[in-house]
Amino acid sequence: MSINYRFIEKTNLKYERRIKVLVGVILFIFLVILIRVGWLQIVEGEKFLRLSQTARLRLIPLANPRGLIVDRNERVIADNTASFSIGVIPESLENPEKTLLKLKSIFPDIDLRKAEVKVKKVKNPFRPVVLKEGIDISKVTYIEERGEEFPSVVILSQPVRSYPYGKLLSHIVGYLGEVNKNELKNLSFLGVEAGDLVGKMGIEEVYNSYLQGEKGGRQVEVDVYGRVLKTIFQKDPLPGDTVYLTIDVNIQKIAREEMGNRKGVVIIANPYTGEILSMLSLPSFDPNLFARGISGEKWLELSRNPENPLENRAVRGEYPPASTFKIVLVTAALETGKATPFTKFYCPGYYKIGKRIFKCWKKEGHGWLNLKDALIHSCDVYFYQLGLKLGVKNIIHYARLFGLGKPTGIDLGSEKKGFLPTPEWKEKLYKEVWYPGDTANLSIGQGYILVTPIQMLDLISAVANGGYLVRPHLVKKIVDENGNTVFNFTPEKVKKIPISKSTLEFLHEALAGVVKRGTGWRANNKVVKIAGKTGTAQLAGDKNPHNWFIGYAPADNPKLSIVVLVENKKEEISIAPQIAGRILSRIFDNTEK
Template sequence: MRDISTRQDQFERRIKIFWIIIICGLLVLLGRIAWLQLIEGERYFRISKNSRLRLVPLPCSRGLILDRNGEKLAGNEAFFSVGVVPSNVTDIDELIKCLDEFLDIDKEIAKKRIQEANNIFRPVWAKRNIDLSAVTYLLEKEEDFPGTVILTQPVRSYYYDEMCAHVLGHVGEVNQEELTANSTFGVELGDLVGKMGVEKAYNSYLQGEKGGRQVEVDAHGRTLRVISEKDPLPGDSVYLTIDLEMQKIAAEKLGQRKGVVLIGDYETGEILTLVSHPTFNPNLFSWGVSEDEWSKLVQDPGDPLENRALRGEYPPASTFKVIVAAAALEDNIIGKEDTFFCGGELLVGNRIFKCWKEEGHGRLNLEEAIIDSCDVFFYQLGLKIGMDKIIQYSRLFELGEITGIDPVSEKDGLLPTREWKLKAKGEAWYPGDTVNLSIGQGFLLVTPVQMFRVIAAVANGGSLINPYLVKEVVDSQGKVVESFSPGRGKKIPISSSVFDFLGKSLRGVVREGTGWRAENKIVKIAGKTGTAESSDEERPHNWFIGYTLSD
């Protein structure tokens, strides 16, 4: 009986242990269910919802860029891309391998874009600009390419290629730094934004706002139905001050020579023509410039990406004599009929400074010196004025400062001072430096747009104009969003009689002096020539600044 009782006790203990295990298991299971429901429930609900719902971005059209007469300079053309929804891809390497077999994609870039996508439920492009046959093939075989979608996107098109490149600029894929900028609100990695020129400066107007379509998809990512949709908003159109016909003529006349043609209204500051050469084709960037193409551009010794009108810094040469003459007359350092003798050279210290005319000009007054661009006359005049006074008057014309035409990339040139030379060169300022300064050479550097401002001030009687490239911004409904008309800036504190004298002298330069090639039977032109010496390997920099006269 005792054995039977012992076995019964053992059996009951085992039953109790078994129930304890079952109860503990149930408690663990209930605890896990509670955790999933109460703590992780919202996250899993979101994942479940997103696994059947997709937000498909609808690209917006970038705003147009037009000339002052409404001629389109930059617009958009539609093209197809292959997109990949990262959350629907189980084997990235296999998918990329399959796509590469008929699309010839950049496998490394495509894989990186898919892996680093900000939102795994939104498509990222793997290959842009595919043809219609590739679109058809992908749609027919979509089950063989899980996670792929066809995207219809606008591509930027520049209708006159290189002709307006430095004015318009170009677009490119946004980088991380630009994503934080106010002008790129709502932009994601992979989107195109303005990178230079008007495209960059007015990107916030041109960009537009993307729309979106929420759709329900099946396990293969195929759309079952559209749940909701928001239409994209196109970007605003930008009207420039540029005149396309004038731009064409200027580009044709400049040809393949390295240089700038800059024409504007000396009363309003509107820029009518801006041509810089060498140039580039901005359409290269619309599709995503290749490494080879980019290397060619940045390694080209002609610097085709550089806008010489705004960023080229050059000695102004004899065009600077306009400011030197203004300083001399305004401060009564010389009279209009006072003369200096030019024998072809001038000894300053132990150095000889030559005139461009070897035999010299003889004795001549200020007007004659401007007309014939006599260097020796201005050497003597510069020494009499002094470098400090010359720099003072240069600042009245705001040399050494940006004009504001493009505050993003414009350069400010260089107005050398005694302090600058001591710091930059470790030397004092010598009389020979003043001699060079008086004919616009030596350390002095200006940009073409700065000299446009100088000659405009002479033409309009002494007001500094504010050069600008954009007239107005108009939305897709034709409503003017913003107009630009900076108007004249400050009045230069130089007497009107001095400006009248300069205008009369500059007319003489064209009529009978060094600027005779600009003489025209249709309109009267006043101006000043300049030839700046450069290094032995380079040709001199040739200048002409001028304006037309009304009868």
């Protein structure tokens, strides 16, 4: 018993030693905790207090509505609507599979596998994961009414640009896209940040600084789910200005209907002010596609389309002017005195320069013609000879006076300037002299010369308005949210072309004759008398020709000038004057009623 007792004594001593070690270890780890917490709270307390506050304070950008774009009758062309997307907050999502399955039953195109990966691999589980964008308002209300059935499901709303007329006005209004680095440099002073949408084309681009407005912001205290608890500071958003266009949607619609499924351009303007009432480039695209961010697939489809639907042919298409250029030759001939209205040339249907034979479009020939009849019937042989008599320098000089070879200055970005050839240019590029044959080709608007439809509008407007080159434009005025006009387009006459009154009168008579009894007879109609000039542009290769009509109406008191260009339509020769006639008759028919 005593042995046993000593044994207990001994083990208890060992036990005591071990317990002391244990107590030491435990006290040590509690001390570690105490020091650590003291460090966090006392030494670094200030820092964490600041962190705690910044985590709770958030700057919520307040989206400002982008300015509207309206036509001359205040019909809204570019509007703002709300777009809804649906998302989930992964942090509080207790049964992701079930919730996702339930959402899929409402939105069948949610990819369950992808969505699950998205929800589970999220970096910040407190930020909503967007599962589907652009959802229907009816589905929004469906889900909102059944909130309890959809825990952690949130509906996010954002403003989105909408273009009620879709394809009709695409090249004029343009479209929006995410701001790129270069644009950011120029736009950052407006508060534009990466990820914002800015105008990428057309009016949206050119007048972006007016349309953009200014974003507002609200500094708020939020909980971890982003619920706003208290507003601390607020800066109200500034809506963008309203841009009033010179466009008349009704006229645009008429032009669109008359062009049918053809490719080409229609421009209609006031020849005195340069106000453009209609500008149509076909084929076109739907700018609404870009409003929510276009898919890569759709973008490739549009940008690689060989028919270039994204290109505004009215200002960026370069074509040979063909016979419409004969207006320039007539003016040059009369102004320089190289010819009079009575100058006659004979047309046997062809003309020989050296060994080369230049044909007239009329094989059997026109016989003897004076200047007026030559223009009315668009006799090529007459103009070969007139051109040779004038010389290339005079022709190019008058072409320049009419504004060819340089941009018109229309308020649309990236306008092309066409091309006027000179002998110096040809020698430099081809190491070849300028042949008389080149002059002959130039005289009928073929060869190297290129013009844009908007340049031809300027040219024919100058003929109609008494010789003034006016700058074509699309914006009438810009009005801010308080109704103050911040920009007003005052019609400016770029310059007076030195054309005498008699030359203008001669042109007016001749161009009226073109429609009355010449190549433009298809433009004839019962409503309005039209004056103008046709053209058929021969293209290199085996392509079908383009068909031009440039003109104005009424012939004796011009109110509108018009350019119609139809691309590649062999089976419909002289379709352009016919379309111009139909469009103008419908416009004047409407205005008279």
